[in-house]
Amino acid sequence: MKACVVQVNSRDDKEDNLQKVGRLIEQAAADGAELISLPEYVNFLGEDSEKRSQAESIPGPTSEFFMEKAKKLGIYLHCGSILEVADDTTSYNTSLLISDAGEIIATYRKMHLFDVDIAGRVVTKESDTIKPGQQVVTADTSFGTVGLSICYDLRFPELYRSMALRGAKLLFVPAAFTLYTGIHHWEVLLRARAIENQCYVLAAGQFGSYALGRTSFGSSMIVDPWGTVLARVPEREGYAIAEVDFDWLDGIRRKIPCLAHRQPALYSDV
Numbered sequence: 001m002k003a004c005v006v007q008v009n010s011r012d013d014k015e016d017n018l019q020k021v022g023r024l025i026e027q028a029a030a031d032g033a034e035l036i037s038l039p040e041y042v043n044f045l046g047e048d049s050e051k052r053s054q055a056e057s058i059p060g061p062t063s064e065f066f067m068e069k070a071k072k073l074g075i076y077l078h079c080g081s082i083l084e085v086a087d088d089t090t091s092y093n094t095s096l097l098i099s100d101a102g103e104i105i106a107t108y109r110k111m112h113l114f115d116v117d118i119a120g121r122v123v124t125k126e127s128d129t130i131k132p133g134q135q136v137v138t139a140d141t142s143f144g145t146v147g148l149s150i151c152y153d154l155r156f157p158e159l160y161r162s163m164a165l166r167g168a169k170l171l172f173v174p175a176a177f178t179l180y181t182g183i184h185h186w187e188v189l190l191r192a193r194a195i196e197n198q199c200y201v202l203a204a205g206q207f208g209s210y211a212l213g214r215t216s217f218g219s220s221m222i223v224d225p226w227g228t229v230l231a232r233v234p235e236r237e238g239y240a241i242a243e244v245d246f247d248w249l250d251g252i253r254r255k256i257p258c259l260a261h262r263q264p265a266l267y268s269d270v
Helices: 014-030 048-054 061-073 151-155 157-165 179-197 246-255
Strands: 002-007 035-037 076-078 082-085 091-098 104-109 115-118 122-125 138-141 144-148 168-172 200-203 207-209 215-217 221-223 229-232 238-243
Touching: 002 014, 002 200, 002 221, 014 035, 014 061, 014 238, 048 082, 061 076, 061 091, 091 144, 104 138, 104 144, 144 157, 151 179, 157 168, 157 179, 168 179, 179 200, 179 215, 179 221, 221 238, 229 238
Parallel strands: 002 035, 035 076, 144 168, 168 200
Antiparallel strands: 002 238, 076 091, 082 091, 091 104, 115 122, 138 144, 200 221, 207 215, 221 229
16 A cells, blocks of 8 residues: 655645645645545644634534545545644644545544743643543554554653554654754654554654744654655655555564563553
């Protein structure tokens, strides 16, 4: 199967963002992509104070836009994440997986929120505007089981192990990773999650500057279960495609049966 990660520089114009990413989806599908993954906050990336006003119900305008694209092109479409209405003051950071029939088959709400203070580098408190999700989400597809996560989740290996134990062979990590932390940690963590869970990882990221001079790292990539980066998007908006071979993945798991060798009774406190 040909999988694809799309990289964009979303801003605060939702309609412009959707039209741009829509064109990239169509181009990637024309290049043979059967599964396409988009970045975090794909339809709106702006001031924190504007997040609640940009949140939508699901189904809603953005999710319906992507559902129509998936059905029209006959592809599986992972929608990165969008802002979903939670209550009067907060939103969920929500990821959707849409089947090639144009149906939503999985909904995941980001559970680990990015509250970080690195003096002089990164100061942000996602929990001021976002409500955390409470559920680990995997989904069965025609090509196998997949697991959903979002950005800062990447730093919590327990989440990915729990998805692998539920049968996931492919993990989605859409992101708007900060430039400073991305330079040091992004690729290392993605390759680690792939190796330790013996899964493919599709990591579609935001790229470039947006509100208040903030900058996303980009470097969207597809990583195989051996930890090899199969494809990477260059330093611009665009996409990268790579072959995903689940028979080869099964072979790796037979040769090095890490998941079968676990000793959970010895570290049950984790």
